[in-house]
Amino acid sequence: MKKVIIVGAGIGGLVSAIKLKHHGYDVTVIEKNERIGGKINQIKKDGFTFDMGPTIVMMPELYDEVFKYVGKDPNDYFTKTQLSPTNNIYFSLEDKVEVNTDLVQIAKIFEGMNEKEASGYLSYIDDIYERYVVSNEHILEKTSNKLSSIFNPKTLWDGFKLKTFDNTSHSVSKIAQSDHLRKLLSFQTLFIGISPYSRPSNYSANPMIETLYGIWFFKGGMYGYIQGLEKLMNEMGIKIITNTTVDEIFITNGQAKGVVIGEDIFCADIVINNTDFPYAMKNLVKNEKHRPRYTNKKLEKMDYSSSAFMMYLGLDLKLDHLNVHNSYLSSDFEGNIKDIFSATLPKTPSMYFYVPSKLDPSLAPANHEALYILVPVPSLKGVTQSWDKSFIQNFRKVVLNRIASENMIENLEDHIVSETILTPKDWESEVHAHYGATFGLAPTRRLSNDFRPQPKFKGIQHFYHTGSSIHLGAGIPIVMMNAQLCVNEVLKHDPNGEPNACSVYSKEYENA
Ligand SMILES: Cc1cc2nc3c(=O)[nH]c(=O)nc-3n(C[C@H](O)[C@H](O)[C@H](O)COP(=O)(O)OP(=O)(O)OC[C@H]3O[C@@H](n4cnc5c(N)ncnc54)[C@H](O)[C@@H]3O)c2cc1C
CATH class of the missing domain: 3.50.50.60 (FAD/NAD(P)-binding domain)
Structure with missing residues (x-):
């Protein structure tokens, strides 16, 4: 043996x-x-249990x-359940899309914006589904150390069909008319550490997978x-x-x-x-x-993915207005992404909230909630800031001020009873992520x-x-x-x- x-x-x-x-x-x-x-x-603290990193089960x-x-x-x-709705996406507090796996419901949401948007969304699903099948059949299932297997007519044709020579944002802009739909179909790459503006578009399958196969939750x-x-x-x-x-x-x-x-x-x-x-x-x-x-x-x-500034907050209130997964997109979405991928801290950051205690009450004391906040930030490559104590406190303020100014959670600071923060430096020291790049080498x-x-x-x-x-x-x-x-x-x-x-x-x- x-x-x-x-x-x-x-x-x-x-x-x-x-x-x-x-x-x-x-x-x-x-x-x-x-x-x-x-x-x-997992982070267990003050009676709360937080997932430390990944949260979305696809x-x-x-x-x-x-x-x-x-x-x-x-x-x-292990025990799993399917979520419906899957994800709340906020462009502002009043401007929210509740994504779910019911195509009829989704079509209604986009028809409400503009009929062209519904047809754009359906074309997107069709286009990505085709690429997903090609990707599964021809690229995901093999490894290669030989140049001849990289550059042969078959792989080049597959690459063309996968649109690996395009970026997510450009691919999406061909089908989506409105700024909202474009953001909706491309923002997910941000939460896997990739810019939708400059990377190959075969990483934009997440919204399709979310719609057709659902998002799940583990007990x-x-x-x-x-x-x-x-x-x-x-x-x-x-x-x-x-x-x-x-x-x-x-x-x-x-x-x-x-x-x-x-x-x-x-x-x-x-x-x-x-x-x-x-x-x-x-x-x-x-x-x-x-x-x-x-x-x-x-x-x-080499190119590295972005990193994540994390806040794990125990709150003495229930967050009834939130879903388990919630994404708040910056009003300056494009600028926000440019900052992250040019080693600059975002001023109006996009952020993601995860509230698992809504589904599994064992994760927080009664009438409390375990809130996880992820803010995409640059990796440590090329950045000058040191993520020392005072720098962390300043960025914490930026995040809390944005939450307060957009009233995402009313009087959040008054309800924090437990708090843990992780920065790119912690990702580097805790799990040896090179440059604190939470998703490794960028694709x-x-x-x-x-x-x-x-x-x-x-x-x-x-x-x-x-x-x-x-x-x-x-x-x-x-x-x-x-x-x-x-x-x-x-x-x-x-x-x-x-x-x-x-x-x-x-x-x-x-x-x-
Ligand atoms: C904040 C965040 C959110 C994410 N969200 C999602 C999500 O929602 N859905 C999703 O599917 N994915 C998500 N991901 C990505 C996903 O977590 C990773 O892609 C995946 O878990 C990485 O697994 P890995 O096998 O590369 O190992 P890693 O998780 O990187 O583990 C490597 C291990 O090696 C250990 N190690 C390092 N050096 C040594 C050494 N010298 N000796 C011994 N041990 C060592 C480390 O301590 C670590 O335990 C997220 C990641 C992060 C950080």
């Missing part, structure tokens, strides 16, 4: 661990933090898939799903070592042979990295000779599909990667598909069998 060490217990690492264990490998996951889940995590069949893969019923591990919040995975991993006998930081990947003779932790080397036949790829290159593969495509200089030149044209780092690492044998900065990109369902690609590569290049003899071994990690 071959030994696999997975560095990092983010969703990519967990899904890979479960699938490889199912294929008979001896799997150990090593995580620096106290709890598994990576960015999918494509629920992918969340089920890992349980089905190992012959288990997902319903024995206990997003972390309820991680607890389901943890239960399964324990049942399967996967070793999970927490509170342990890997210092280096042990590489010798062009092969990954294990990991270094402090003075010890822990041997493995296969090493899978689930930490953020640029962080891993810089910090875990220390010798640049092993990574000529990813030298420190080249890593600095720009030069970092998309085959041009993105791949699950199998070229030049070092037995070394694989899974996670947001790897092909296929960020977002939980996407990273779960990427984990499957990583598993496929391991099965192909390192089939299970007798373990290699460990040449260096100073401690039994099984007993750690």
Whole structure:
């Protein structure tokens, strides 16, 4: 039985661990933090429970898939319900669109704006659906390290159909007449760290997926799903070592042979990295000779997604006027996005509110609410501000003033009984997101599909990667598909069998 060490217990690492264990490998996951889940995590404070990172559950069949893969019923591990409406989108307090999965209802909303808008919306659904099918069939399902597979007539035609040479905003403006509909169909990219004005448009499928397949909610919040995975991993006998930081990947003779932790080397036949790829290159593969495509200089030149300023507020009131998911778009939407992607803090930020205690009362004390506020902000690349205490307090004021001036939540400050703030610096230190870029490397044209780092690492044998900065990109369902690609590569290049003899071994990690 071959030994696999997975560095990092983010969703990519967990899904890979479960699938490889199912294929008979001896799997150990090593995580620096106290709890598994990576960015999918939990903050428990003052009687409130907050999801730390992701909140929106799309494509629920992918969340089920890992349980089905190992012959288990997902319903024995976590509970999910479909939301309706899915999302409130505010252009101003009086100007709100309540998105749901009922096409008749949606058509009515847009007919109310202008009949052309309803037809624009339906054309958008049709257009994106076609691209989504192409994307699933031809691009998502393969990995490639060969140029011939990138530039062949088939992939170029697929790229044309996917409109990977266009940006989201331009694609949308061809079908949507009004400013409202344009924003509505493009703003989601902002909440996955991408500008709708300058990136390939194959990342604009979210509104279509939301309408046709719905948005779901897990009991206990997003972390309820991680607890389901943890239960399964324990049942399967996967070793999970927490509170342990890997210092280096042990590489010798062009092969990954294990990991270094402090003075010890822990041997493995296969090493899978689930930490953020640029962080891993810089910090875990220390010798640049092993990574000529990813030298420190080249890593600095790459494009990074934006980051997120987070407020987790316990409130002593109920937020009856809000949905579970609510997005407030800046009146200066375009300027706001330009700021974020040119290393400038937004003055009138767009923001997203998540109130899971509306659906799961166990997440807040009675008559209280757990409110999560996400404000997209620049990553740390190229910014001059330090996110020190006084800077944080100033930006906190900007956010609270905007909420007060638009009366999104009446007298919010008077009702805060618990408060936690996370900044790009915290994302960098907590989960080692390089530059605090919460969604990893940005999926720009030069970092998309085959041009993105791949699950199998070229030049070092037995070394694989899974996670947001790897092909296929960020977002939980996407990273779960990427984990499957990583598993496929391991099965192909390192089939299970007798373990290699460990040449260096100073401690039994099984007993750690
Ligand atoms: C604020 C926010 C909101 C989001 N919203 C959504 C959403 O609504 N829906 C959605 O689908 N996606 C969302 N995402 C994206 C999604 O969370 C990520 O794409 C996904 O969770 C990343 O998983 P990953 O496998 O790349 O690992 P990560 O979550 O990045 O985990 C990597 C793990 O490696 C560990 N690690 C790092 N260095 C070491 C080391 N040296 N030794 C040991 N362990 C180490 C880290 O502690 C971490 O646990 C959001 C992300 C953020 C931050």
